[in-house]
Amino acid sequence: MKLHWSPRSPFVRKVAILLLETGLDAQVERVRSVAAIAVPNPALMRDNPLSQIPALVLDDGQVLYDSPVICEYLDGLHGGAGFFPPAGAARWTALRRQALADGMLAILLLWRQERMKDAGRRLPEWLAAFATKIDACLARLEDEAAALARDGFDIGHVSVGCMLSYLDYRFPDLDWRAAHPALAGWHAGFAQRPSVLATVPDDAQA
Amino acid sequence: MKLHWSPRSPFVRKVAILLLETGLDAQVERVRSVAAIAVPNPALMRDNPLSQIPALVLDDGQVLYDSPVICEYLDGLHGGAGFFPPAGAARWTALRRQALADGMLAILLLWRQERMKDAGRRLPEWLAAFATKIDACLARLEDEAAALARDGFDIGHVSVGCMLSYLDYRFPDLDWRAAHPALAGWHAGFAQRPSVLATVPDDAQA
Numbered sequence: 001m002k003l004h005w006s007p008r009s010p011f012v013r014k015v016a017i018l019l020l021e022t023g024l025d026a027q028v029e030r031v032r033s034v035a036a037i038a039v040p041n042p043a044l045m046r047d048n049p050l051s052q053i054p055a056l057v058l059d060d061g062q063v064l065y066d067s068p069v070i071c072e073y074l075d076g077l078h079g080g081a082g083f084f085p086p087a088g089a090a091r092w093t094a095l096r097r098q099a100l101a102d103g104m105l106a107i108l109l110l111w112r113q114e115r116m117k118d119a120g121r122r123l124p125e126w127l128a129a130f131a132t133k134i135d136a137c138l139a140r141l142e143d144e145a146a147a148l149a150r151d152g153f154d155i156g157h158v159s160v161g162c163m164l165s166y167l168d169y170r171f172p173d174l175d176w177r178a179a180h181p182a183l184a185g186w187h188a189g190f191a192q193r194p195s196v197l198a199t200v201p202d203d204a205q206a
Numbered sequence: 207m208k209l210h211w212s213p214r215s216p217f218v219r220k221v222a223i224l225l226l227e228t229g230l231d232a233q234v235e236r237v238r239s240v241a242a243i244a245v246p247n248p249a250l251m252r253d254n255p256l257s258q259i260p261a262l263v264l265d266d267g268q269v270l271y272d273s274p275v276i277c278e279y280l281d282g283l284h285g286g287a288g289f290f291p292p293a294g295a296a297r298w299t300a301l302r303r304q305a306l307a308d309g310m311l312a313i314l315l316l317w318r319q320e321r322m323k324d325a326g327r328r329l330p331e332w333l334a335a336f337a338t339k340i341d342a343c344l345a346r347l348e349d350e351a352a353a354l355a356r357d358g359f360d361i362g363h364v365s366v367g368c369m370l371s372y373l374d375y376r377f378p379d380l381d382w383r384a385a386h387p388a389l390a391g392w393h394a395g396f397a398q399r400p401s402v403l404a405t406v407p408d409d410a411q412a
Contacts, residue, residue, distance in 0.1 A: 136255035
């Protein structure tokens with residue numbers, strides 16, 4: 001299998017963590033691919049016409065994306081504890097948490113783009129809306145932190161953890177821990193997992 | 207169940223089509239909810255802090271989002287033919303097609319936002335990048351149109367159909383049919399399904 005990859009994408013990090021947690025890491029060849037909202041990448045688009053990462057090329061040539069699809073596919077390739085619970089309440093909780101964290105990441109990526117624009121092109125109402133939504137999502141996760149800690153470690157946990165680590169990486173000014181102590185406590189444990197330590201974003205890499 | 211809903215959202219339309227196709231439509235109470243990128247909706251955010259639709263409130267109070275999660279949940283509630291194939295090649299094809307169509311819709315929503323900005327705030331390189339990516343995705347779907355027609359009707363078909371109908375609704379100037387005759391042929395059949403005819407975007411509704 002071939003994975004279009006970047007050391008800084010939070011969506012790629014979900015896949016990278018799953019590969020390490022499931023022992024599948026050595027089966028994947030990595031290709032460094034740059035995905036940027038304003039710069040289509042023709043080499044990447046031959047596999048994923050959306051020009052987004054992660055994208056996983058299977059040995060039969062089929063290409064899978066986006067990160068929830070890749071993660072669920074990989075979860076079917078190993079014999080250990082599953083990251084996608086079978087149908088039932090646990091599955092919907094895990095998938096809803098993944099959708100919440102991935103949805104927050106989509107907002108955060110747009111927010112970062114907006115911050116990087118020249119001041120004259122920035123939309124103050126967009127910046128305010130992003131902040132309001134992320135605040136509300138963090139408050140919801142704070143309410144859910146005890147349940148997160150109780151529920152083991154599935155794709156919901158991987159997604160929420162990667163999203164919080166992305167806040168640390170790209171939005172340290174938000175200081176998300178200050179108002180969310182229970183969530184910060186859960187994340188402290190997440191951050192110590194070997195799979196998480198091995199996938200810290202690396203600005204030194206190309 | 208309660209569905210946060212709009213008559214114009216292409217992601218809501220996926221859910222609305224699934225409800226009709228599976229006979230579950232009468233079990234859902236609809237709440238008209240406005241989701242806009244720059245205007246957080248506090249009433250909606252009590253159920254989905256991302257302020258996005260669709261969001262489905264279950265009878266036990268749990269809330270599901272986004273559209274892939276809601277559609278898969280609903281698909282488990284009926285006894286007819288499934289829209290989410292079980293694990294195996296058909297599942298990954300269906301989920302990859304859903305991710306392609308949903309990813310295109312995410313680009314199209316941003317593209318539409320960019321078009322609606324004052325000229326001085328528009329980013330020409332973003333507009334060009336959106337066009338390049340959507341062209342590449344449509345070309346990929348054109349190559350896949352014969353397979354789409356052969357593979358029956360699953361969540362991949364629902365998603366691709368809703369995305370193409372959204373192009374008709376919001377981007378008629380792209381004239382996507384001109385360069386994609388096989389895809390246009392497939393879509394002509396999609397557009398005649400009763401569930402699709404019953405969910406045509408309605409500008410007259412509030």
